[in-house]
Amino acid sequence: MLYREAGQFRSTYAEDMQIFPIRQDRIALMLLLAVGFVVVPMVATQYWFSALLIPFLIFSLATLGLNILTGYAGQISLGTAAFMAVGAFMAYNAQLRIPGIPILASFAIGGLCAAAVGIVFGLPSLRIKGFYLAVATLACQFLVLWTINRVPWLTNHSASGVIAAQKIEILGYTFDTPASKYLLTLSIVALMALAAKNLMRSETGRAFMAVRDMDVAAEVIGIPMMKTKLLAFAISSFYCGVAGALYAYCYLGTVEPEAFVLDISFRVLFMVIIGGVGSILGSFLGAGFITLVPIFLNLGTTFISDRFDIEISHALVSNMELITFGGLIIFFLIVEPNGLARLWQIAKEKLRLWPFPH
Amino acid sequence: MKRTTLALACIALAAAGYTGTAAAQAKEQFVPANFYWVGPYAPGGSGIAGGMIDYFKMINNKDGGINGVKFTWEKCETEYNNGKGVECYERSKKHPPTGATLIHPLSTGITYSLIEKGTADKIPIVSIGYGRTSAADGRVFPYVFPLITTYWSQATAMIKFIASKEGGTAKLKGKKIVLVYHDSAYGKEPHAVLKKEAERYGFELTLLAVPHPGNEQQSQWLQIRQIKPNWVILWGWGVMNPTAIKAAAKIGFPRDHMIGVWWSGAEEDVIPAGSAAKGYIAAGFNVSGQNFPVIQDIKKYVYAKNEGEMEDKSRIGSIYYNRGVVFGIVTAEAVRKAQEHFGKGKSMTGEQVQWGLEHLNISAAELKKLGATGFMQPLKTSCYDHEGGGQVKFQQWDGTKWKVITDWITADKALVRPMIEEDAAKYAKEKGITPRDCPKGG
Numbered sequence: 001m002l003y004r005e006a007g008q009f010r011s012t013y014a015e016d017m018q019i020f021p022i023r024q025d026r027i028a029l030m031l032l033l034a035v036g037f038v039v040v041p042m043v044a045t046q047y048w049f050s051a052l053l054i055p056f057l058i059f060s061l062a063t064l065g066l067n068i069l070t071g072y073a074g075q076i077s078l079g080t081a082a083f084m085a086v087g088a089f090m091a092y093n094a095q096l097r098i099p100g101i102p103i104l105a106s107f108a109i110g111g112l113c114a115a116a117v118g119i120v121f122g123l124p125s126l127r128i129k130g131f132y133l134a135v136a137t138l139a140c141q142f143l144v145l146w147t148i149n150r151v152p153w154l155t156n157h158s159a160s161g162v163i164a165a166q167k168i169e170i171l172g173y174t175f176d177t178p179a180s181k182y183l184l185t186l187s188i189v190a191l192m193a194l195a196a197k198n199l200m201r202s203e204t205g206r207a208f209m210a211v212r213d214m215d216v217a218a219e220v221i222g223i224p225m226m227k228t229k230l231l232a233f234a235i236s237s238f239y240c241g242v243a244g245a246l247y248a249y250c251y252l253g254t255v256e257p258e259a260f261v262l263d264i265s266f267r268v269l270f271m272v273i274i275g276g277v278g279s280i281l282g283s284f285l286g287a288g289f290i291t292l293v294p295i296f297l298n299l300g301t302t303f304i305s306d307r308f309d310i311e312i313s314h315a316l317v318s319n320m321e322l323i324t325f326g327g328l329i330i331f332f333l334i335v336e337p338n339g340l341a342r343l344w345q346i347a348k349e350k351l352r353l354w355p356f357p358h
Numbered sequence: 359m360k361r362t363t364l365a366l367a368c369i370a371l372a373a374a375g376y377t378g379t380a381a382a383q384a385k386e387q388f389v390p391a392n393f394y395w396v397g398p399y400a401p402g403g404s405g406i407a408g409g410m411i412d413y414f415k416m417i418n419n420k421d422g423g424i425n426g427v428k429f430t431w432e433k434c435e436t437e438y439n440n441g442k443g444v445e446c447y448e449r450s451k452k453h454p455p456t457g458a459t460l461i462h463p464l465s466t467g468i469t470y471s472l473i474e475k476g477t478a479d480k481i482p483i484v485s486i487g488y489g490r491t492s493a494a495d496g497r498v499f500p501y502v503f504p505l506i507t508t509y510w511s512q513a514t515a516m517i518k519f520i521a522s523k524e525g526g527t528a529k530l531k532g533k534k535i536v537l538v539y540h541d542s543a544y545g546k547e548p549h550a551v552l553k554k555e556a557e558r559y560g561f562e563l564t565l566l567a568v569p570h571p572g573n574e575q576q577s578q579w580l581q582i583r584q585i586k587p588n589w590v591i592l593w594g595w596g597v598m599n600p601t602a603i604k605a606a607a608k609i610g611f612p613r614d615h616m617i618g619v620w621w622s623g624a625e626e627d628v629i630p631a632g633s634a635a636k637g638y639i640a641a642g643f644n645v646s647g648q649n650f651p652v653i654q655d656i657k658k659y660v661y662a663k664n665e666g667e668m669e670d671k672s673r674i675g676s677i678y679y680n681r682g683v684v685f686g687i688v689t690a691e692a693v694r695k696a697q698e699h700f701g702k703g704k705s706m707t708g709e710q711v712q713w714g715l716e717h718l719n720i721s722a723a724e725l726k727k728l729g730a731t732g733f734m735q736p737l738k739t740s741c742y743d744h745e746g747g748g749q750v751k752f753q754q755w756d757g758t759k760w761k762v763i764t765d766w767i768t769a770d771k772a773l774v775r776p777m778i779e780e781d782a783a784k785y786a787k788e789k790g791i792t793p794r795d796c797p798k799g800g
Contacts, residue, residue: 050475051448055441096788149541149567156788159550159781160490160543162470164788176478252440254470256543258570259440295445298435313669315395315404318435322396 003351019197036186041179049178050251052292057185058246060287063271064196064280065239070269071278072200073232074212075125076133079118079140080240080268085260086114086144087241088248089154092163096156103168107188107245114241115234117144122233126226129215141262148257155257162256165249181250188246192239197280199235208232209278240268274332276341285340293328297321387424387693387705389414390450390458391431392443394465398571398596399438401626402678403464407433408667409682410462410689412656412674415666417690419659424694425702436468443468444475451479456707459693460484460503460715462685466544469502477501481708482692482715486685487620487643491547491774492781494745496716497793499782503715503744505688506643506737509619510777511748511769513548513591516617516641517555518767519752520589531560536582538575538602539593541567544621548593554773572598579605592618599627600635607634614639620750624677628755636757641750644684644734646760648675651729652683677760684734691720691728716741735766741796748774 003024010016020026044053066080091110094101101109121140125133148154148161155161168175168184175184199205207228210218219225248255267290275286301317304310336343391411394403414429423429432453434446443463451458460482463469469489476483477500484503485493491510493502507515520535521527537552539545549565556563564585566578572594579602582590590611592602599622606616614637618627623640631638648654653675660666661674673679696706696714706714720728720737737746749766786793 045452047448047452051445055445149546159492160466160546162490162543164474164785166788167790252444252471253474256467256470258467258542261570299449302432314407314433314435315400318396321435 003348003354005352019201033190036190037183041183044179044182046178049182052295053182054178054185054251056288056291057182057189058243058251059268059271059291060284061189061192061246062240062243062268063275063283063287064193065236065243066268067272067275067278067280067283068196068200068208068239069232069236070272071276071282072205072212073208073229073236074215075122075229075232076130076269077137077233077236078134078262078265078269079121079137079144081260081262081264082141082144083114083118083237083240084244084247084264085148085257086117086237087111087244088255088260089148089163089257090114090241091245092165092248093154093156095166103166103170103249107242107249110245111238111241114244115238118233118237118240119230122230125229125233138262141265145257145260160256162254163248164254165252168249175250185246185250188242192242193280193284196239200280204228204231212278270329274329274339276339279339279341281344282339282341285344289332289340294321294325297324385423385427385703385705386430386455387427387459388430388432388450388453388456389689390434390446390453390461392434392436392446392450392461392463394436394438395433396435397437402596402621402624403436403438405624405626405673405676405678406464406682406685408673409679409684410686411667411682412660412679413652413683413686413690415660416652416656417686419663419665420655424690425697427693427697427703427705429690436463436465438465438467440465440467440471444471447472447475451481456705457481459706459708459711460689462486462689463489466490466547467542470543473499473502479708480712482712484685484688484692484715486688487681488544492778492785494743494778495782495793496739496741496744497782497796498786498791499744500741500794501712503739505715505718505739505745506684506735506747507750507769508745508748508774508778509544509547510551510774511745511771512619512641512750513551514555514770514773515750515767516591517552517559518770519617519641519764521559522764524588527559533561533589534564534585534587535561535589535591536564536566536585536587537591537593538566538568538578538582540572540595540598541569544595545593548591548619550777551774552591554777558773568594568598568602571596573601575601575605579609579611582606582611583609588615590616592616592622594618594622594627598622600630603628603631603635603638607631613637614754617641617752623753623760625673625760626676626678633757635755638755639752639763640755640760642677642753642760643747643750644677644680645732645751645753645762646675646677646680650731650733652687652733653680655729656683680733683730687720687728687730687734688718688737691724692718695719715739716744718746741794 005022008023069075069077087110090113091106094106094109121137124136155163175181207223210223211228271286271290274289276282298321391407393407418428436443436446458481462484463472466488469485472483482501482503486505489504491508493499493504494508521530552563568575568578594602616638618640620642623642628635668674692711692714693706695717696710700710716739718737718739722736725731735747735749739746748769751762751766752764753760753762
C-alpha cells in the first residue's frame with residue numbers, strides 16, 4: 001500500500017537511470033541519512049558511539065570493500081585484515097612523515113598503499129581461481145603482518161611495534177569526542193558507499209559481474225581480464241585500507257599489528273556471506289549482524305540474569321553466547337542462503353503485493 | 359511474515375537488555391571485571407578474575423567494604439580481543455554510582471587501546487605486570503599505571519638472576535642467551551632492554567619469534583639446538599608455554615636453564631607439559647600457595663558461605679588466582695588511600711582514585727596488616743613513578759608445585775628508567791602532550 005511504484009512515471013533517461021528509481025526508496029534513504037547524521041548524534045550515548053556505531057560503520061566499509069572483490073568480481077580473498085593493516089600503518093606514516101598533510105589525505109594515502117599491495121597480491125588471480133586464490137591471498141595476510149613486525153620504520157621504531165594514531169584535525173576542528181569521530185566515520189562511509197553503488201552500476205561494475213559469472217565468456221566479449229581483475233583488487237583494497245585507517249584513528253586510537261589478525265579477515269568474509277554476496281546493502285546488514293548481535297546477546301543475558309537474579313557461572317554464559325551466535329548464523333543461512341539482503345528484498349516484494357501476497 | 363516477526367522479536371529482546379542496569383545505591387565502589395573466561399587464554403583470565411572478585415567479596419563480608427563503602431563489580435567478557443575490550447570499557451565506565459573506579463584491562467593490546475580513552479575519561483588504567491612499560495613515567499601518562507613491575511624491569515631482573523647463577527655479571531661475557539618470544543607487541547617489549555644488557559655484559563643474544571598462538575615451535579627449537587645457548591628466556595602466553603617446555607625436553611635442553619616470564623609461570627603452563635616441566639624456572643611478582651592469612655580470610659569469609667567465584671576450589675592459591683588477589687589488594691588500597699584524602703566512607707571517582715594510585719604506600723607493616731607478607735612486595739608510587747616496586751621472585755616447578763628459590767630480586771632501575779623516559783618523551787612528542795610537573799623521586 002505504502003510501498004508501491006504505481007503512478008511513478010519516468011519521462012527522461014536520467015530519471016530511468018537514477019540509483020533509486022522508486023520514490024519511497026529515495027525517501028527512506030534520506031530519512032536514514034537524516035537519522036544517522038542528525039538524530040543519532042543527539043540521542044546516542046558515548047557507549048553507543050564508541051562501542052557500537054563506530055565499529056559497525058568501519059566494518060561495513062571493510063565488508064563493502066571485500067564485497068566489491070568477492071561479491072561483484074567473484075574473487076575470494078582472505079587478505080582483508082592485511083589490507084586494513086596497510087591502510088592503518090601507512091596513514092600513520094603519511095601523517096608522521098609528511099609535514100602538514102591533511103588527515104583525509106593520509107587516509108587516502110593509506111588506502112592507495114593498500115590498493116598497491118592489493119594489486120600485487122591480485123596477480124595470482126590471473127592464473128588461479130576459487131579456493132586456490134583464497135590460499136594465495138592468505139599469504140598476503142601473513143606477509144604483511146610479518147613485514148610490519150619486522151620493519152621498524154613502519155612503526156616509527158616503536159619498541160613494541162605499537163603505533164599511536166595522531167590527532168584528527170580537519171580545517172582547524174579537532175575530532176576528539178566519540179560523537180565527532182562517529183560523524184567523520186559516517187561521512188566517509190556514506191560517501192564511499194555511494195561511490196561503490198554507482199561504480200557497480202557503471203561499465204566497470206558490469207565488467208566485474210561478467211568476470212564473476214563466467215570469465216571465459218567475459219573475455220570473449222572483449223572485457224580485458226587482467227585490467228578488470230586487478231582493478232577489482234585495487235578498489236577493494238582501497239576500501240579496506242581506508243577502513244583500516246579509520247579502525248586505527250577513530251576506533252582504537254592505538255594499534256598493534258595484532259589488531260589485524262587473520263580472525264578479522266574471516267569475520268569480514270562472514271559479514272559478506274551473511275549480509276549478501278554482491279549487495280551494497282548486504283555489506284551493512286552483514287557487518288551489523290556480526291558486530292552487534294554478540295553484544296546485544298551479552299547485554300540481553302546480563303539483563304535477564306540481573307532481573308531474575310540468576311547466579312550462573314560466567315564462563316558458561318560466555319560460552320552459551322558464542323553457541324547461540326553460531327546457531328543464529330546457521331539459522332539465517334538455512335532460512336536464506338543468499339544473505340540478509342535477500343531477506344530484505346523478499347520483504348520489499350511482499351510489500352508491493354500487500355495485502356494480497358502470493 | 360513469520361520470519362520478520364521473529365527477527366523483530368529478537369531485536370526487541372536485545373534492545374531491552376540495554377536499558378536495564380542495577381539500581382544505583384550510595385556507598386558503593388564500582389570496579390569493572392572485564393576479563394576473559396573463554397578462548398585460549400581463559401585459564402589466566404578466569405583465575406585472575408576469580409582472585410580479584412573473591413578479594414572484594416572478602417573485604418565486603420569481613421570489613422563491610424572500605425570504611426563502609428562496599429565494592430561492586432560487573433563481569434564483561436573481553437575474549438582478549440581489542441575491540442571487545444573497548445566495548446566492555448565503554449559499557450562499564452558510566453556505571454553508577456561514580457563510574458568505573460579504575461580498570462584492569464588484562465591484555466597488553468587492550469591496555470594500548472584504552473590509554474587515550476582512559477585519560478580522556480579520567481579513569482585510571484591499571485596494568486599490573488603487563489601493558490606499556492613507558493607508561494611508568496607518570497608525567498606523560500597520568501592515568502596509566504603499570505604497577506608493581508614492568509616487562510623491562512623484569513628482563514633486567516632475569517639477567518641479574520642468570521648472573522647470580524653463573525657467578526657474577528663478569529661471567530656473563532661470551533655466554534649465549536636465547537629469547538623465545540610470542541610474536542606480538544607483548545613479546546617484543548623486552549627486546550630493547552635485553553639488547554642493551556647484552557651490549558653491557560657482552561653475552562650473545564638471539565631473538566626467536568614464535569607466531570601466535572604458539573603451538574608450532576619445532577623450527578625454533580631446532581635452531582636452539584644449533585645455537586646451544588646457556589640460558590633460554592621464554593616470553594610466552596597461553597598454549598605457547600607448555601609447548602615450549604615440551605619442545606625443550608625433546609631436544610634435551612635442561613629445563614632448569616629455562617626462565618619463563620611471569621605470564622609463563624603458572625600451574626596452567628607447566629601441568630600440561632607433564633614431567634618435562636620439572637625444574638623449569640619462572641619469574642613472578644606474586645607467589646602461589648594458600649598459607650597466607652589473606653587467602654585464609656577469603657576461604658573463611660567467602661568460601662565458607664559458598665559465595666566463592668572459583669568452581670574448581672583447587673585453583674585457590676594458584677599463581678593466577680593469587681595474582682588476582684594482588685590486583686584486588688592494589689585496587690582496594692588505592693580506594694582506601696583516596697578516601698583518606700577525599701573523605702572516608704564516600705564513593706570515589708576515577709579522578710580521586712587516580713590520586714590514590716599515585717600516593718600508594720603499601721609498606722611491609724601494611725602488608726602484614728593485610729595478611730600478605732611475602733605474598734607480594736611493598737609498593738610505593740608517586741606522580742613521577744607509576745611503577746612502584748620493580749621486584750620479582752624466581753620460582754621453580756618441582757613437578758607438583760612452584761617452589762620459591764630466590765628472595766625479591768630488584769630490577770636494574772638505573773638502566774630501565776632512562777629508557778622509560780626516552781620512550782615516554784617520544785610518545786609525548788608524537789601526541790603533542792606537555793608532561794606534567796612532578797617532583798623527582800617524590
